[in-house]
Amino acid sequence: MSVPCAGPAIEVAGLHKRFARVHAVCGVDLTVRQGEFFGLLGPNGAGKSTLINILAGLTRPDEGHAAICGHDVIADYREARRALGVVPQEVVFDPFFTVREVLAIQAGYFGLKGPKDKAWREELLAALMLADKGDANMRTLSGGMKRRVLIAQALVHRPRVVILDEPTAGVDVELRTSLWIFIRRLHAEGHTIVLTTHYLEEAEALCERIAIMQGGRIVALDTKEALLRRALSKTLRVTTAEPAAALPPRLAPKLRKRTANILEFSLQQGTDSIPEVLESLRAAGLVVTDISTEQASLEEVFLALTKKTA
Ligand SMILES: Nc1ncnc2c1ncn2[C@@H]1O[C@H](COP(=O)(O)OP(=O)(O)OP(=O)(O)O)[C@@H](O)[C@H]1O
Numbered sequence: 001m002s003v004p005c006a007g008p009a010i011e012v013a014g015l016h017k018r019f020a021r022v023h024a025v026c027g028v029d030l031t032v033r034q035g036e037f038f039g040l041l042g043p044n045g046a047g048k049s050t051l052i053n054i055l056a057g058l059t060r061p062d063e064g065h066a067a068i069c070g071h072d073v074i075a076d077y078r079e080a081r082r083a084l085g086v087v088p089q090e091v092v093f094d095p096f097f098t099v100r101e102v103l104a105i106q107a108g109y110f111g112l113k114g115p116k117d118k119a120w121r122e123e124l125l126a127a128l129m130l131a132d133k134g135d136a137n138m139r140t141l142s143g144g145m146k147r148r149v150l151i152a153q154a155l156v157h158r159p160r161v162v163i164l165d166e167p168t169a170g171v172d173v174e175l176r177t178s179l180w181i182f183i184r185r186l187h188a189e190g191h192t193i194v195l196t197t198h199y200l201e202e203a204e205a206l207c208e209r210i211a212i213m214q215g216g217r218i219v220a221l222d223t224k225e226a227l228l229r230r231a232l233s234k235t236l237r238v239t240t241a242e243p244a245a246a247l248p249p250r251l252a253p254k255l256r257k258r259t260a261n262i263l264e265f266s267l268q269q270g271t272d273s274i275p276e277v278l279e280s281l282r283a284a285g286l287v288v289t290d291i292s293t294e295q296a297s298l299e300e301v302f303l304a305l306t307k308k309t310a
Pocket residue numbers: 019020022023024042043044045046047048049050051
């Protein structure tokens with residue numbers, strides 16, 4: 001019974017939200033297309049959760065508009081809410097309900113009480129490896145299991161758009177990997193996914209487009225590849241036939257690491273060139289037997305962007 005999309009998955013225009021003296025969201029414009037895997041990144045306090053709460057109808061904006069699948073989050077609240085599933089950052093449950101009860105209560109808010117709805121909840125439990133925990137009380141579950149219940153809870157009404165606010169915070173590597181597989185599956189099945197995370201390698205591995213928020217504003221919004229191209233430096237790794245005794249003075253400031261006969265240089269985009277480095281090494285009598293380059297990570301780009309605008 002998923003709600004048809006009558007517009008972009010998410011559309012936000014001129015959004016502002018103030019809390020006393022804090023301007024948590026300052027003029028955000030954002031469109032997330034249907035079917036995208038979108039990353040929303042930013043340091044603590046950037047305004048990500050406030051933006052998500054506005055989309056979920058939990059916080060009212062002071063100015064601007066927000067819509068899910070073309071449904072305004074205020075004027076058309078019910079439809080917007082049906083189109084959206086939010087996996088919140090914090091794990092808060094009534095400890096006395098069982099997993100199945102938690103999901104049934106959530107489904108009840110959407111009037112989903114039929115056998116098909118129940119079958120879908122069982123499917124969710126199985127997909128999230130919770131089938132044998134269905135009748136366990138919430139208080140008996142580990143933190144990782146509770147997090148999986150949060151995901152199931154956000155999906156009971158088969159929303160077109162799924163926002164996951166730090167779904168893997170504090171979970172072990174095994175669970176993180178299985179959550180990635182599950183989230184990728186949701187995306188492959190046509191869901192729009194918006195992921196906020198502090199693990200930048202997670203955003204780098206999963207997201208197609210990424211917005212970086214800082215101080216309530218979107219300071220960068222691009223495809224992951226284009227963001228990575230903004231990196232100011234890249235690494236050049238050179239293997240020499242013999243360990244280098246002394247380096248040409250002009251290369252010394254660029255040297256980042258040296259182990260036996262491997263030299264690692266950090267090259268600045270636009271100013272340093274690989275042929276020049278290799279020529280300097282050759283002129284110093286070194287025989288280069290291998291080279292490789294490595295692009296900077298999203299983490300470096302993120303730090304550069306958020307520092308610049310701080
Ligand atoms: N209910 C509130 N009352 C007062 N200030 C708030 C409230 N909610 C958020 N803020 C403030 O608004 C700013 C943005 O907070 P928000 O939680 O949206 O950031 P965030 O990017 O989600 O951070 P984090 O990564 O830590 O979750 C912060 O300065 C925060 O202290």
